[in-house]
Amino acid sequence: MIEQIVFYMLASVILLSALGVVLLPGLMHSALCLGLCLAGVAGIFASLGSDFIFAAQILVYVGGIAVLILFVVLLAGSASDKVTRQINEAWLPSLLICAAFIWSFLRITAYFAGITAKSAAAPTVKAIAALLLGDYAVPFELISIVLLASMTGAVLFGRRKAQ
């Protein structure tokens, strides 16, 4: 009962703010709605009992990526951003692509919809750590190599610009 109330509240926040990202005039409003949307997703994680993913979502997406997007909007924004329309002529194809994605997601999730967890997830970081640094150590390290490569690339571009 309470779980359902919480879920529907969070889901409406996520959907409305996601619509706001696409439809609101002004880059800044879209970026703020994106932050709210990501925070709502974090709320879903928290209500499912996976507290580490909740904190990581807030830390990385709301406190990191959304803030950096806001930063870019502040740096690169212009006065016309406040009133610029967000929708251009390609709205019909993009809507169709979105519909296709939603349909495929529905097909995928329909397979898992009947399965319910036997018990509530016991939130502990130790289990995640054992998985990340034990069973899945190689993919975990591969991701860090990707991050290192992108960071090196960013430094390289920054240096070339400065010269």
Next chain:
Amino acid sequence: MTEEILQPDISGPVFNHANGRLLMPETRYWPTDMWKSPWSLPTYRRGAAVLAGLITGGAAAAWFLGEIGPRLAPVYSFIEAYALAYGVPAVLIQIFWTFIKGGILLLAPLVNALFAVWWERKISAHIQSRMGPMYVGWWHGVLQTVADGIKLFLKEDIVPDCADKIVHWLAPVVVVIPAILVFAPVPFGNELVFADIDIGTVYVFAVGGVSVMGIIMAGWSSGNKFSLLGGLRSAAQLVSYELPRTFAVLPVVMLAGTLNIAEIAGFQAGYWGGIIPRWFIFYPVVGQVAFIVFLIASVAETNRVPFDIPEAESELVAGFNTEYSGMKFALFFLSEFAYVLLSCLLMAAVFFGGGAAPLPFLEFLPSWAWFLSKVLILMFCFLWFRWTFPRFRVDRLMDFNWKFLLPVSLLNIAAGGILIWLLS
């Protein structure tokens, strides 16, 4: 000739018994000569006596009260049993109890702001040889902040004409809500924690980082170039300093083997050789470096001097909160002091052993009293820095973070690993 003028008479002030005032020889200069023999001054002796009385009285009250957590547990179980006997569903009791606990927790940042603003004004005044607020309230202007709060409630709420009205209205809300939520997993003593969650440390850094969004919103929506620059600087500064701040805590987390703040504090119980407490600050090199990096990054995270370039008044009027008045401005102020309190609580729990006594024979005082006194001493340092260091320049601030603090904190994590390897 000149030497005679430069060497004034320092033979103690003359006490006039007729009116109880001090007669100052004309060659004595205030305050430098006056403080050369401070114990001869009756006001000084009286002040020291009042301070000693406050500390002794506080300690006696703490000893009388004992541990709060275990004392309140029977009260809760009695209320719960009473409500259950009258057929109130258990879920409702749980929800209600959570709200009561949340209300008590909400008092922490509010009371802290009331106290810390007054304290900061007194400290700044005494550092600058002034008196500070003296009139409102019975003793040394203790009610000055309350009067200021009433004034802020009565002030007109001004929204600039070219402001983005909704974002301008929401910005203080977005700043202050994380500043209150962030206190949930922070302990105030043994068994005095609102939400004893497993990932407390990550939660604190994650939720605390959301406030920067509100600051950017305030800066952008005011429609003022000073506010915009303040918001930009603040975003850059807070995102940058969050990294060394988080990395500074990692050696502690590695040693304690848990992310739960209360458990980290509990890990530091006990004494080496029966004398030196096993606090993390006393671990060789790693502990001190981690503490200093965390302290510097915390001052930067709270936008305080010497890292207050987002609201540098000589450059940006008041930065991101230039266009705010009344209670909206007060909310920014409240969140700043809430984050100061949070940093002090974190430092007390992570580096200074939480509620542990500094010496074994002092353990008769309850844990919350030790916690509170550690927090107050650390908060004094925060307020002290403000009147000691000049403001950084923007580029030097960033250089200091990325080229000094971040490498040092990363090396400190490696040193922490070596320390664990040596200890095991």
